[in-house]
Amino acid sequence: MYKRPLSKDIPAPKLIRSKRRSIALEIGPDGTFTVRAPHFVAEQAIQEFISRKRKWIDKIYNRTRQQLTLFRPKQFIEGERFLYLGNEYTLHIAQDMYGKLLFEERFILNERYLPDARILFERWYREEAFMLFTLRCKFYAGNMGVRYNSINLSGAKHRWGSCRPNGNLRFNWRLVMAPRDIIDYVVVHELAHLVEPDHSSRFWTVVDKTFKDHREAKNWLKDNQFRLNF
Numbered sequence: 001m002y003k004r005p006l007s008k009d010i011p012a013p014k015l016i017r018s019k020r021r022s023i024a025l026e027i028g029p030d031g032t033f034t035v036r037a038p039h040f041v042a043e044q045a046i047q048e049f050i051s052r053k054r055k056w057i058d059k060i061y062n063r064t065r066q067q068l069t070l071f072r073p074k075q076f077i078e079g080e081r082f083l084y085l086g087n088e089y090t091l092h093i094a095q096d097m098y099g100k101l102l103f104e105e106r107f108i109l110n111e112r113y114l115p116d117a118r119i120l121f122e123r124w125y126r127e128e129a130f131m132l133f134t135l136r137c138k139f140y141a142g143n144m145g146v147r148y149n150s151i152n153l154s155g156a157k158h159r160w161g162s163c164r165p166n167g168n169l170r171f172n173w174r175l176v177m178a179p180r181d182i183i184d185y186v187v188v189h190e191l192a193h194l195v196e197p198d199h200s201s202r203f204w205t206v207v208d209k210t211f212k213d214h215r216e217a218k219n220w221l222k223d224n225q226f227r228l229n230f
């Protein structure tokens, strides 16, 4: 049954039943495996659905494994590279400097603050992210003729943005590591939800009017999300 691991690398999926109407599989970037199913569907049917999707499951797991081996947590050492707006910048550890963490075509970290490096980097990324999202939302909202209410940052590992019906937007600060056009895509995507709440074809028409290359941007995020981390 679906409660057994599919193979030595693929765990048994976690089953979540709800009021939905169809079965869906989800494989998280960290390798978690979830099946979402309606209350009325028998376990046998869920098992059959998983079997039919086996090729796809294997494909996603292969990619996830590759990405997990490629990703190495940062150690905050001299010469290490950090992403910012799609480019990599080296880290220099300085002994005599004012301030804690600076960015001048490279990252410069005060040696005394090495134990806080991770916190300082996140704070720096968050400040940059907030400035950038504020500017881009203003620009694209004017372009698209929509009004939003507020902008907040989130730190969720793999959710890039969200939009509430009241116009409150939320963006993942990790996106500031991605190229500008990827950031713009996420901004346009969330603003388009102010017009069309669901991912219907009407929604994509709204996105398409302002951001033509949304398919490429979406694929880029899928392929690179493991890099938008440290």
Ligand SMILES: [Zn+2]
Pocket (backbone or CB within 6 Å): 189, 193, 199
């Ligand atoms: Zn959406």
